[in-house]
Amino acid sequence: MRVGQTLVQSPYFRQTAPEIRWLSRVCSVSLPICIMVCMLPIGHAALVTGASRGIGKEIALELARAGSRVAVNYYNDPPSMVDATVAEIRAFGGEVFPVEADIRSSAQVTAMFQQVLDRFGRLDLLVNNAGVQTFKPLLDVTEEEWDLVIDTNLKGCFLCTQQAGRSMKDHGGGVIVNLGSGCNKLAFPRLVAYAASKGGIEMFTKEAAVELGPYNIRVNCIAPGSIESERTRQEDPDYAATWSKLTPLGRVGTVADVAPVALFLASDAAAFISGQTIGIDGALFTKAQWPYKT
Numbered sequence: 001m002r003v004g005q006t007l008v009q010s011p012y013f014r015q016t017a018p019e020i021r022w023l024s025r026v027c028s029v030s031l032p033i034c035i036m037v038c039m040l041p042i043g044h045a046a047l048v049t050g051a052s053r054g055i056g057k058e059i060a061l062e063l064a065r066a067g068s069r070v071a072v073n074y075y076n077d078p079p080s081m082v083d084a085t086v087a088e089i090r091a092f093g094g095e096v097f098p099v100e101a102d103i104r105s106s107a108q109v110t111a112m113f114q115q116v117l118d119r120f121g122r123l124d125l126l127v128n129n130a131g132v133q134t135f136k137p138l139l140d141v142t143e144e145e146w147d148l149v150i151d152t153n154l155k156g157c158f159l160c161t162q163q164a165g166r167s168m169k170d171h172g173g174g175v176i177v178n179l180g181s182g183c184n185k186l187a188f189p190r191l192v193a194y195a196a197s198k199g200g201i202e203m204f205t206k207e208a209a210v211e212l213g214p215y216n217i218r219v220n221c222i223a224p225g226s227i228e229s230e231r232t233r234q235e236d237p238d239y240a241a242t243w244s245k246l247t248p249l250g251r252v253g254t255v256a257d258v259a260p261v262a263l264f265l266a267s268d269a270a271a272f273i274s275g276q277t278i279g280i281d282g283a284l285f286t287k288a289q290w291p292y293k294t
Contacts, residue, residue: 040066040267045120047113049073049103049160050130052082054229055179055255059127060085062259063266064094071116072098073130103130103156113163122171125266126164128157128178128201133194135235146193153197157204161219165212173216175266178205180277182225182285198223202277209275218274220265225281227253249282 046063050056052074060070070089074082082098089096097119101112116123131153134145161176168174182188183195184202202221209219226243236242243252258280264270265278279285 040068040124040263042067043122044068044124045071045116045122046125046127046266047071047073047099047116047123047160047164048127048129049156050075051127052077052085052098054231055224055227055258056127056129057085057088058255058259059129059262060096061089061092062263063125064089064092064096066263066267067094068125068266069095069120071119072096073103073112074098074100075102075130103160104151106159109156109159109163113160113167117167123164123167124174126160126174126176127262128160128176130156131179131194131197133191135190136192137190138192141192149193150197150200153194154200154204157201161204161208165208165215165217168217169212169215174218176208176212176217176219177262177265178219178221180205180221180223182223182279182281184221184223184277186285205277206275213274218265218270220270220273220275221277222258222261222265223277223279223281223285224253224258225279225284227255227258227280229255243284247282247284248287251282253280253282 040063044063044067046060046068048056048060048063048070051060051070051072057072060072064070072082072085072089086096086098099112099115101108103109103112113123132149134141134149136145157178161178164174164176178201180201181194181198183191183198185199188195202223205219205221212219226247228240240252244250261278261280265273
């Protein structure tokens, strides 16, 4: 491997030498380990739902940096936002295309996957990131609000996983990463539909891992907690200060804390990990309520 613009001579890597050195710094490990963990095979194809902003966008960028071709799913987002995300990914030299679809609709999900397969020829990774939430007490939640959250977060995850699983089964396997939450395990006040949907996703992850494992399809869940993003700043303008004091690591997370975990699970470094949920919360939701001084 020569310094400069010479490509690394391996069927699995197409990054230049400076980019490999950058990856080594980012991963904070030795160069060989960094390459194993952070790179994806040439031709790798991924679909990330809800990828025009926030965590989904950062995951799409991380995958593109690692050499993946990326389909960016979005729904009802401003064209300028989608165009900006696509432009950022293309800046890494990666192949990317936006695909609009409402993941609550079986017909639209089917059409989306057909577009991805027509463009890429295969699908190696699905990231079920798209999600919504409604802040309201249980006794005040309407049927329409409940359906919106459950249909987007849980039904959408099911529909996309089913389509991805069918394709991956025919192409020798693949990886599915679902986005959970700290409320996978703990009740969040005024987020009844959201908590129910994310708890369902964790159990669905286990079920999918068991049923799809024989087809060489791995399914895992990542559960972010106290992550500062556009959405969380909308719910609390002082989000970082509010949550930092509750988190054992003393800070909130960022979308950049989440994306590398998705990349790791997509890579061969996680080849024997399936059916698991990985919390990304600085131990926030590991900590028990404790009345005494520590």
